[in-house]
Amino acid sequence: MKPLKERLMTPGPTPVPERVLQAMASHTMYHRSPKFKEIFAETIERLKRLFKTERDTLILTSSGTGAMEAAVSNLFSPGDSAVVIVGGKFGQRWKELCETFGVNPVVIELEWGKSVNPEDVKKKIEENRNIKGVLVQICETSTGAFNDVKALGEITARYDNVILVADGITAFGVYDIPVDDWNIDVAITGSQKALMTPPGLAVISLSEKAKSRLSRKKWAYYFDLSKEIKNQAKGQTAYTPAVNLIVGLNEALKMIEEEGLENVAKRHEILAKSARAGIKALELELLPEHPANGVTAVKLPEHIDGQKFVSWIRDRLGIVIAGGQEHLKGKIFRLSHMGYIDIFDLLTQLEAVEFALTRMEMYPAYGKAVAAAMETYIELVHQSPIKYRGER
Structure with a gap:
């Protein structure tokens, strides 16, 4: 049958709640209107509470991979090196992004299903003074493995020139992750996982340590984070966003706060x-x-x-x-x-x-x-x- x-x-x-679907079914607002600016600003504040951060937190109209690309293209320069944890398909994506933008990936290759040993990351940083960051998945979705990002943050915080970039696309909304306290310089998530919204939005949060790199020449246009910081501080995005998805995300975040x-x-x-x-x-x-x-x-x-x-x-x-x-x-x-x-x-x-x-x-x-x-x-x-x- x-x-x-x-x-x-x-x-x-993942499944989308009826409340979120109903919110998204409203008429599309003009993205420069006062009403949408209010909803947008409210959504940003809710995301900051989810991340437990006071730092700049930005919404991008893209999949989570867009925020990953934004992190690499804005915060690293050709010739830089970065420790890349490859223990699944999405760790492999970090490696490919680095190669695309001329960043040398110093790979820690794991058997798929294994989690990284933080001491191995520390060793790589100490061996290579050109290391400018550590790229990791909090949860490697392809294998279901969890990485101890808190321990990694304790390591990278000791180095002024090393940032921790964490893909939390299947972690935020699953765990209580205090981004600031755990020294996560760049935290990334997407709308379509635990945030209970259809695909199409990515979120990226930046520490002051990470933001200090934005003044350098970057290899981004649509994903230029300097533009987004400037515009999103005024309650709008640099370019036309997915308006109804943002309305839906705001409703989903309300549900998380209510629970x-x-x-x-x-x-x-x-x-x-x-x-x-x-x-x-x-x-x-x-x-x-x-x-x-x-x-x-x-x-x-x-x-x-x-x-x-x-x-x-x-x-x-x-x-x-x-x-x-x-x-x-x-x-x-x-x-x-x-x-x-x-x-x-x-x-x-x-x-x-x-x-x-x-x-x-x-x-x-x-x-x-x-x-x-x-x-x-x-x-x-x-x-x-x-x-x-x-x-x-």
Whole structure:
């Protein structure tokens, strides 16, 4: 039987709440109007609260990769060197961006699924005095691995000429990350992950240490951050922005504030632990050694074609999960539990995995993952109940 509806459960884009959809359905405003300037300024302030920063925080109309490109093209010069953590597809993207703009990538190559050892980063900086930055993913979405960006910030803060540039596209809205306190000089995120808004917006926050580099000759026009700082201080962007997406993002950030960032982070932590418990009950193995709280990457047995597995779940059950990328294609699948996701969304994904394993491989998996995840969820919620505003 053909599924009645499709359920989006990928690690980006993620489901968009009805409130956000309704906000975006309003008539498009003129982007230089007083009304839009007010909404824009409000959105920036909400983003600063999410990042826990007092620094310049900018909205760009682009995917998250646009903000990554803006960081490299504005803050590094041809001939500079940067430590690049490559432990997945998006670490590889940092390397490619550096090469595109003439920056020498000093690569720390990790087995996909591994997390970087901060001491290895420190060693690279001390070995090469031309190092001008460290480029890292807080969560490597392609592998579900989490990197200790707080420890990296403690290292880079010791060097006046080294900035920490952190891709937090699947981290902000999943974790409570105090950008200023953790010495993250450049923090990046995107609208389509835990921020519960359709793709099309990127956010970049800059420390004074990072901003001091903006006076140098840069290799950017549309992504010229000096122009954006000047314009966004007046409640507008340098060029025409995605007006309705910004209205939607503002609404999504309101929802995060209403839930409370501490509660949001706790919800993601509980869902992640519940997902891992479900996978363990199926006797499957996680890919990452230090798994992130927004996405769970799972190894499939060698005899199972991961691409067919993910396609079967989509076509037969109407549930869209993600497979592997690059050399992990066909070898893993990825479950998302970030953004507008609750325990029932997670249980639906696990039930789909049970169904596929049972029907495709004649493996008796029914009920195992769901029962284990539910038991873990109930236990964790009982141990650490999430309290909302006004509750005692």
